[in-house]
Amino acid sequence: MTERVHIICHRESGGGKGKKVLFEAQRILTGFNVDYLTYYTDYATHAYSLTQSIVMRGHKPYTHKLLVIGGDGTLHEVVNALHQSNLNIPLTYIPAGTGNDFNRAWQNNKSIREIIETMIYARTAVKIPIFTYEESVTQSSGVILNSMGFGFDAETNYAASRLPFGNFLKKLGLGSLTYFFAIFTTLNKIKSFDVELLVDNKPIQIQNCNLLSIMNNPFFGGGIRLDNLCEPDKAEISILAVHDITAKGVIDLLPRILVTQTQHESPYTSRYTGQNIQIRLNKSIRGQVDGEDLTSIEADLTLGLSEFYFYL
Structure with missing residues (x-):
């Protein structure tokens, strides 16, 4: 069972859409009684360093989940940080950017609630090519x-x-x-x-x-x-x-x-x-x-x- 979600959020993505998506995601997690910690990106490459910090400070496999809210660039930084550290920590992504090409290719425009429910209840993650x-x-x-x-x-x-x-x-x-x-x-x-x-x-x-x-x-x-x-x-x-x-x-x-x-x-x-x-x-x-x-x-x-x- 998911005990805690670490949220990396680019609040200004999509002209401020990131803030609104974050609020809704937090509301849904609270409804599921899931604890969460939120980390805000303040500059380019910040998501990369935040990811490294989260992992080093005690991310627990299986019971802790990593959630990214932002555009394709924010998601890229998080995946890059994990991949270059040889860490296979599955990610959940909620799009809040301008392009959102990853979402179009893989998530079929799922709702925020559907994405979070998958993160909480899915037994296994999906392996995709990069x-x-x-x-x-x-x-x-x-x-x-x-x-x-x-x-x-x-x-x-x-x-x-x-x-x-x-x-x-x-x-x-x-x-x-x-x-x-x-x-x-x-x-x-x-x-x-x-x-x-x-x-x-x-x-x-x-x-x-x-x-x-x-x-x-x-x-x-x-x-x-x-x-x-x-x-x-x-x-x-x-x-x-x-x-x-x-x-x-x-x-x-x-x-x-x-x-x-x-x-x-x-x-x-x-x-x-x-x-x-x-x-x-x-x-x-x-x-x-x-x-x-x-x-x-x-x-x-x-x-x-x-x-x-x-x-x-």
């Missing part, structure tokens, strides 16, 4: 829950986080629209770069690439199905490349991605899947991982498969 990465230029490493991208998707993600009316849309519950606006404000910033891939020891060259996304589920930016062929429960790394983009290419691709879901039929896209993948970019390009900005670098990445446990 990716790991090692970047040799910056000597960094981590996990990928939803996606990692370079080029246009990262520029869109960056622009969405800086739209002057973004917080207003979030407070109205229309946060996902920020990504649609950002797409159109970023069209004049499309850059080209060359990519060297090694997919399960098979070399692949991509020239004039504009977007390179490593996908663990179909979604990007709050429900945009960027890779409609990606299956979240399939243990494989999906790579989607958009290349040779012109004005004609934009006209071809946007309705395919946003409406008809036929982007895989476009001459401007290429898709690859594998178990072990190496990626090298020929110039410094903006990147993102699970919606969080990465330093613009000539990335040299090694990707692999791993797994993590959730109460779903």
Whole structure:
């Protein structure tokens, strides 16, 4: 039986939605007579250090549960902290962000009560595939829950986080629209770069690439199905490349991605899947991982498969 729940909450996620979700979660836990402790994130990477602190100070397997409230970025930090510490502590996640792509892929928009009931009563957690990465230029490493991208998707993600009316849309519950606006404000910033891939020891060259996304589920930016062929429960790394983009290419691709879901039929896209993948970019390009900005670098990445446990 669950004796205590440790809650890591990003209160300002989703334009303040995190506060409301936290209040409801606490009310439900009180109704179940379950004790809880709440930890608030105050800055980027705080969820990472909070997770380490909770585990070190006496998290008890089976009777203590770890609950994350926030956006995909907050969840990413918690999983990253546990994975890098080689700790298989199952997580429960209640979405309160702008994108909530993990929720779309795995939780079927369950209610807060349904998510908490699963956490309290489930006998076993669900094992899901995640990716790991090692970047040799910056000597960094981590996990990928939803996606990692370079080029246009990262520029869109960056622009969405800086739209002057973004917080207003979030407070109205229309946060996902920020990504649609950002797409159109970023069209004049499309850059080209060359990519060297090694997919399960098979070399692949991509020239004039504009977007390179490593996908663990179909979604990007709050429900945009960027890779409609990606299956979240399939243990494989999906790579989607958009290349040779012109004005004609934009006209071809946007309705395919946003409406008809036929982007895989476009001459401007290429898709690859594998178990072990190496990626090298020929110039410094903006990147993102699970919606969080990465330093613009000539990335040299090694990707692999791993797994993590959730109460779903």
